[in-house]
Amino acid sequence: MTVSKESQTRLGEVAVQVAGLVEDAMRSDITSALQGCDPLLAEVLEYAIFGGGKRIRPLLTVLSSTICGRRDGQVYLLAAALEYLHVATLIHDDVIDHARTRRGRRSVRNKYGMAVAILAGDWLHARSMHLIGQLTGPDGLSVFCRATGAMVDGEYLQIRHAGDIALTEEKYFSIIERKTASLIAATCMLGAMLAGGTKEQQQALGRYGKKVGMAFQVVDDLLDYLGNQRETGKKVGNDFLEGKITLPLIAALGQAEAAEHEELTTLLAGDRTAVDTCGRLSVLLEKSGGFRLARSRARELVGEAVAALDVFSSGEEQESHDLLVAIAGYILARKQ
């Protein structure tokens, strides 16, 4: 799949414009929701929400509404609600992982302490559901809550399989579908629901979101080994150090020749934090085709995502269609 230079440029412009409008929606919603509230709560939410971030999820909501024929203030408010949930999960993740930084700044947990961080996540979770209930009714809320439930389920699956080198590719995809893709699928589906899209359109966008979300996670797992720490803001090999078995490793174990397989299992059984372990592991993953297979899976997923958009006949919403395709392409190409 190739995305034209023109589409890429247009995506960049639209992304900046939408991010600005979604941030306006968040700021105005937070201001009204916090009337009479404690100033510390306002300070923490400001810090957590407006600290940057790619705003890919709200962009997906907005484009999913637009392609179904609607783009107004309510669409940006829905996008804001979905971004709140994303921020809430990042805050709770940083508590769970004892993360000191997030997006190049101190994490909420590190700056304000654990109690404040857990509670801020809970507040955003509640506000997110409140808005989604108001905007999309019980049906939308049901889609959303199933997605957040699936996220938790995916995290549990991952926790239970930590360090399990017998993890299959199938199980890996089942984990990432739940923990990452379910919410992105809901993000797209809710955009379609708000816009009054047909059931077919809702499902097509849900499928697009699911595939894009899975591709996003596969690329994330690749970047964990191959990324530049300065660009990603994350330590290289972090997943491996935490015992997360991801696709490059699963693929390498499945394809490696006998000698390399033995070296891989020895490395995995040894001291993971030893200075040269991670570097040697990367060499073995490259040699056994682990990175190659993961990249090829990500490409397949992006292809499936784009194919799901076929139900949208080319016409007046051609631009939204092209931008959704461009996002899928961007996900494959991203370096951070």
Add this chain to the structure above:
Amino acid sequence: MTVSKESQTRLGEVAVQVAGLVEDAMRSDITSALQGCDPLLAEVLEYAIFGGGKRIRPLLTVLSSTICGRRDGQVYLLAAALEYLHVATLIHDDVIDHARTRRGRRSVRNKYGMAVAILAGDWLHARSMHLIGQLTGPDGLSVFCRATGAMVDGEYLQIRHAGDIALTEEKYFSIIERKTASLIAATCMLGAMLAGGTKEQQQALGRYGKKVGMAFQVVDDLLDYLGNQRETGKKVGNDFLEGKITLPLIAALGQAEAAEHEELTTLLAGDRTAVDTCGRLSVLLEKSGGFRLARSRARELVGEAVAALDVFSSGEEQESHDLLVAIAGYILARKQ
């Protein structure tokens, strides 16, 4: 306010019966929600939800629906949803407080670790909102989300005023109204909404819940100093050790004679964990009338709660009325 021996006995019977039906509703809902989910999630939820507890909140929901003329399976499901949220907050509280035990057993955090605990709380939060949205629509969801937002706000207020001995009685009541009473008020209001109660009935039950919730917290804060550790399961003086300034202390500081006031402030500025600090503090709180004033405030709140029920003309729902009055009385008398 006195509650007849008969009403107390009847309350005990109804409480057991309702707790059983709400637990059935939770079990059946959890089973259907968890189909295809990770077994660890099922295990943790089973442990967290069915580990005892007084089930006062679901009883309040059920009686609030009943007094407005409805009592069926949906009422028990709504009660289950509100209990989920309560359990979610307890799980997150135990993470925040590093609590090792809860209800005489290991806390979820202690037994399964922090990641599992935070995520289990998030799952229950989402499930709770999902059900409330389905059962009471956007209006009910809005009442509920405002309450959970207020809880967080109250916790922040408390965190920001930790150790602040200049805390006023007014600020104290503002904290407990948000962190404890808002959810109990919502619990009662949602029961009335589900039953199709009039606006007047909804507001009356909301007011009853708010006052009962505040009385509950005042008594909790009294028990923190006066309770028997074996009965409450909590260490005596725990709030004081954590820097929480509660009503007995605020009242004592406001009423103490010069010499006692000086001793109190010296104690508060010194090493709180010193062996005899807490015992001496209790003596001073008694002497300065801190406990007496707190008890009298709790009695006033319970009186206001009962008065709010006046809109329910005695008639066929007399029993629900009497039971709500009996709960208010129980809260005043409870020892754990």
